[in-house]
Amino acid sequence: MSHDVLLVAETRDGQLKKGAFEGATAARRVADALGGKVTAVVVGHGVTGADALGRCGVDRVLVVDGPAFARYAGDALAAAVLAAAAKVSPRLVLFSATVAGKETGPAVAARLSAACVADATGLAVEGGELVATKPRLGGKAFAKVAVKAPVAVVSLRQNVVTPADAPRTAAVERLDVAAPASRVRLQQVVAPTAKEIExxxxxxxxxxxxxxxxxxxxxxxxxxxxxxxxxxxxxxxxxxxxxxxxxxxxxxxxxxxxxxxxxxxxxxxxxxxxxxxxxxxxxxxxxxxxxxxxxxxxxxxxxxxxxxxxxxxxxxxxxxxxx
Ligand SMILES: Cc1cc2nc3c(=O)[nH]c(=O)nc-3n(C[C@H](O)[C@H](O)[C@H](O)COP(=O)(O)OP(=O)(O)OC[C@H]3O[C@@H](n4cnc5c(N)ncnc54)[C@H](O)[C@@H]3O)c2cc1C
Incomplete structure (x- = not known):
């Protein structure tokens, strides 16, 4: 069984989002507990600065870059993540629990015949098993979900992990992926105004x-x-x-x-x-x-x-x- 973690690091306008570093820290902790490596797949257009993920413990970065990946589209992101997963054979594919992560995670899990835990607030390795914490009943209770399948896809809520230094030099490689013809047409992007915080x-x-x-x-x-x-x-x-x-x-x-x-x-x-x-x-x-x-x-x-x-x-x- 693989012990490696594949992190899906989200970008906006070619730059890593804050959640990518939180995910890197969570992925590093799981990989350390399993004795594996962390590979990040960074998907976007005009991607720069992807090697910064090395600061938070990512060993290797696969960059999928092209106009088809400029804006989030579930089928394109799934194709990129599946191509990266084919290279890495991960035990865990880790998404942020964003709209993109919560939508694409289950699709990737289905294609990998993996277990899927969406919107987790914690992730640990206990007795060699991946254990995710999931809010239930609108956050009134928390369940611990142990993953029995050989491969898990988990989306982790933002702000539940503080990015921590675990510096290394991340090897950055380009991964060529042909984006599938999208079944979804993006009509409009309503960007926050300069003063608005997401x-x-x-x-x-x-x-x-x-x-x-x-x-x-x-x-x-x-x-x-x-x-x-x-x-x-x-x-x-x-x-x-x-x-x-x-x-x-x-x-x-x-x-x-x-x-x-x-x-x-x-x-x-x-x-x-x-x-x-x-x-x-x-x-x-x-x-x-x-x-x-x-x-x-x-x-x-x-x-x-x-x-x-x-x-x-x-x-x-x-x-x-x-x-
Ligand atoms: C399927 C479903 C999904 C839903 N999804 C959501 C959701 O995503 N998000 C959500 O928020 N709700 C959701 N709701 C609605 C939810 O049930 C509540 O109706 C809603 O949250 C109430 O909003 P409120 O607290 O602003 O208003 P109210 O329930 O009217 O409460 C107003 C509060 O303000 C206080 N108040 C009044 N005047 C003042 C004052 N001057 N100063 C200080 N306090 C004052 C009152 O004491 C009261 O507690 C959903 C409901 C359903 C059925």
């Missing part, structure tokens, strides 16, 4: 809910996010009401986030919202109802009017960060 990659998120009362009050959420250098999110209630775009929705039918700090303002804490954010390391809730369910998952709770509390937090944050 929710799933953010270390700090300030989210608002229906307790903000009206869309014009959203400025207190945006201002606190600005003071903290944070991304801003929303509950489904305000997205459904048209106050905020769907790309900001956190939860079961929105994005899954695991920042270091999550501020939930005027959000009741419905289980569908918790499903998307209960993996956050520190949760601060601001709600005027002391019995709101959000306080059951919060590390710090402030009972009060979000319209009063958020500006105070923003002022404090600005003066603290200036020191």
């Amino acid at each position: 929710l799933t990659e953010a270390d700090v998120i300030v989210s608002g809910g229906r307790g903000l009362q009206a869309p014009e009050n959203w400025k207190v959420v945006l201002d606190l996010a600005d003071a903290l250098g944070a991304a801003h999110g929303a509950s489904r209630a305000v997205v459904d009401a048209g106050w905020r775009p769907h790309k900001e929705q956190v939860g079961q039918t929105g994005k899954t986030v695991s920042p270091k700090l999550y501020v939930a303002a005027g959000i009741s804490g419905a289980i569908q919202h918790l499903a998307g954010m209960s993996g956050s390391k520190v949760i601060v809730a601001v709600n005027k109802d002391p019995d709101a369910p959000i306080f059951q998952v919060a590390d710090y709770g402030i009972v009060g009017d979000a319209m009063v509390v958020l500006p105070l937090l923003a002022t404090e944050a600005r003066s603290y960060l200036k020191r």
Whole structure:
């Protein structure tokens, strides 16, 4: 049985994404426990700086580069990963639990007759077996899933691993892959504006809910996010009401986030919202109802009017960060 790990390192505009380094650290730890090597497949167009993965313990990098790989397309990414897997014969194929990873991982697993664990929050080797941690019941419980199959495909949530130095010189090779004709046509890419931080990659998120009362009050959420250098999110209630775009929705039918700090303002804490954010390391809730369910998952709770509390937090944050 192989002991090697194949990491799927995502790119944006030819540059490695932050999650690629988190994945490299997770892959290195698994490979060390198994006694294997880490190969990363880097897929994109105009890829540069792929050797930087060596910093976090990647031994070898296979670069699949071409116009067909410029934007994410599931069938093209699957073809690239399968071509890399054919070279490496890995025990583990590790994706980030992004839209791309959660969509392409199962397709790759099917083609490799591998076990598939999606959206894991932890990955370890116990008694020689790969064991993934998976949130259940919207994050209220965690299951440990031991992989019995010889090959596993796992997608690991972002922000659950901190990139760590394990420096080596990664050998970079080009891997030529013919992208299949895509069955999906990309119509439009809505890029975040310069000031926007992608929710799933953010270390700090300030989210608002229906307790903000009206869309014009959203400025207190945006201002606190600005003071903290944070991304801003929303509950489904305000997205459904048209106050905020769907790309900001956190939860079961929105994005899954695991920042270091999550501020939930005027959000009741419905289980569908918790499903998307209960993996956050520190949760601060601001709600005027002391019995709101959000306080059951919060590390710090402030009972009060979000319209009063958020500006105070923003002022404090600005003066603290200036020191
Ligand atoms: C299949 C399905 C999928 C779903 N997916 C999602 C999802 O992905 N994400 C999601 O968020 N929801 C989702 N929902 C909806 C979810 O069940 C809740 O309805 C929604 O999360 C409620 O949003 P909210 O907390 O903003 O609003 P509310 O439930 O109306 O809560 C508002 C809160 O604000 C507080 N409040 C009021 N005024 C103030 C004030 N001035 N200051 C401070 N606090 C105040 C109130 O006490 C209350 O706790 C889903 C539901 C279903 C059925």
